[in-house]
Amino acid sequence: MTDVDLRKLRYFVAVAEHLHFGRAAEELFIAQPVLSRQIRALEDEFGVRLFERDRRGTALTAAGEQLLADARPLLANADALRRRVIRADGGVETFTVGFMPGLIVTGVVRALAERHPGLVIDPIRTTWDDQTDVVHDGRVDVSVVRLPIDPRGLEVRPLYTEPRVVAMAADHPLAAKQTVGIADLAAEHLLQDPEIVPEWRDVALEWSPAARGLRADHPPVPAFRSVEEKLEYVAAGRGIIFLPLSVKAFYTRPDIAYAEVPDIAPNQVSLAWAAGRNSPLIEEFAELAAAEMPA
Template sequence: MESLELRHLRYFVAVADAKHMTRAAEGLGIQQPPLSQQIRALEDHLGVKLFVRHPRGVALTDAGGLFLAEARRLLQDVAAAEQRMARLARGEEGLLNVGFTSSAAAHVFTPAALRACRREHPGIALALSECNAAEITESVAASRLHCGLLRVPVARPAGLAFQTLLREPVVVALPIDHPLAGRPGTRRPLSLRDLAGEKLILVRRPGAPGLYGNLLALFEEKGLRPQVAAEVERMMTNLNLVAAGVGVSVVPASMQGQHPHAIVYRALAESARLDAPLTLVYREADCAGPTASFLALMRRIAAEWTGDLRP
C-alpha cells in the first residue's frame, strides 16, 4: 500500500463493527479474501496489528481501538465536507459577495430582497459592499464580487449580464426653504426649465452615468444650460448637500425618505424620459451555487414587486 485511502478506513471500520471478516465483506459487497488482504496491507502500512484473529472472528488490539476512534472521526469529517459541498452546489450554503450603489440600496426593494435571502437561505453568508456603478462592474468582472445592484450600467464588459429588475421615476430634490419647494397643496410638477437657473448637484458619471448623461442631454435638447454647482461620488452625498442648501438635484424617487425635515421632493414633468432602473449585474458563466439562488430570489421578488409573474 503506497498511501492510505478512505476505502481502507471504511474497510477497517466495517470489520471492527462486524468483528468478523466474512460478515464485514458481505456488508461491503466484496469478497472476504480481498478484504483480508486490504486489512493486512493497512496493518503493514501503519506498522501495527489492528486485529487479533481467532476462529470465531476478530477482536481489536489496543492499537486497533485507538485507530478506530481516529478512523471514525476522519470518515465523519469527510462525510460532513461532502454534505457541505452538496449544499454549496445546491445553492443552500456559501459566501456571496454583493455590491450595491447607495441609490440602489435606498430603494425599498433592496433591503426587502436581502431580508428574504437571509430568511430563505440562512446558510448563505452575505458580504455587502457599497461602491459606485463603475467599481461594481469592474469588481464583478474581476470576480471580486459575485454580483451587484446598480442603476444604469457604466459599461458592458464581455461576459457580464445586466438585468433590469425594476424601473422608477425621478424627482427633484430641493432644500426645504427653496422658493420652488412650494406649499404642499400647490405643488405642480416642475420642469427642467424651472431648474435651468438653479445650482445643480450631480453624481459624477462613474457613480450615476445614465442619470447624469441623460439629464444633461435633455437640458441640451431643450436649449437650456444648467449651472452645475457640484459633482459628487455618491447619491447620499448629493442629498446631504441638498439638505445643506448648496443646490438642487434630480434623484430616483426611492430616495425621497432621506432628510425629510430638510428636503422637499417635487415631481418632474420630464420624469418619463429620465426613469431610474434597478439593474442586477453578474457573470454569465458563474451562476451556480449561492449565486444562482440569489439571482433566482432577486428575479422572483422583482416579479412579485411589479406584478409580472411570467417565468
C-alpha cells in the same frame, strides 16, 4: 509570445494613470529605475512602445491606450479569482450581494438563506462609483445596480424601474410644489453628471448653450463620493440633484424638499454579475430578485 506578467501589468496601469514614472513608483513603493526597467521589459515582450516620453512629459501610444483598456478588466478578474479562492478555502460557503442606496435586498437575501441554511450571505453597500467595480474585482458575487452602467464584462438582467424626483433646498422657489417640469429646472446648477439626466441636459442646452450645470456663474461640480455629500450641497442651496424615488425615503430632512419630475425617464434597477460565471447560486438569486424586488 510569453504569458503576460500581471505584476508588470499593474506597474504599467499605475504609470498610465499617473502619466508620471515618479508618482507611479511612489504609489507602488518601488524605486523609479526598477519601474522603468519593468516597463521596458513589458514593451520588449509585446514588441511595441507603450509610452512616449519627452521634455513635456509622458503620454500613452496607441498601443498603450489599447493595453490600458484591456489591462484594467484583466487585473480586476485576477483580483476576483483570488478573492473567490480565499473565500472557498475558509471552509464556509459564502455569497456576497452589492446594493445601491435606496435598494432593499433583505427579502431576497432571506429567501436565499432559507433555501441554503449553511450559506453565509453578506450584503455590501455600494455607490455610483463602485457598483460595478465590486463585481469585476470579486468583492461581490452579484450587485443590484442602478443604470446607466458600463455593461462590458457583465451579465445584466433588468429587475424594475422607479420614478425619479428632484432634490432642492427647502427655501428654493419651487420647494412647495409637489410636481415640477424639467423645463422649470433648466437654469439650475446640476450637481451630477448631466449624462445621467439627458432630458435635463437637452432642455438646459436649449435654454443656454453654455449650460450643463457648468455655466460661467456656476463653480465646477465637486467629485462627490456619496449621496450624503451631494445632499449637503443641495441643502446649502448650491444646486439640485435627481434621485430615484426610493432614495428619497432614506434621506428625508427638513432642509431639503423633493418634487416629482414626470417628464424624465424612470431609473432602471438591474442585477449584474461577471459575464461567463456559471453559478447556480447566482441564477437562483436572480430568479428570487425578479420575484421579490419589483417596486
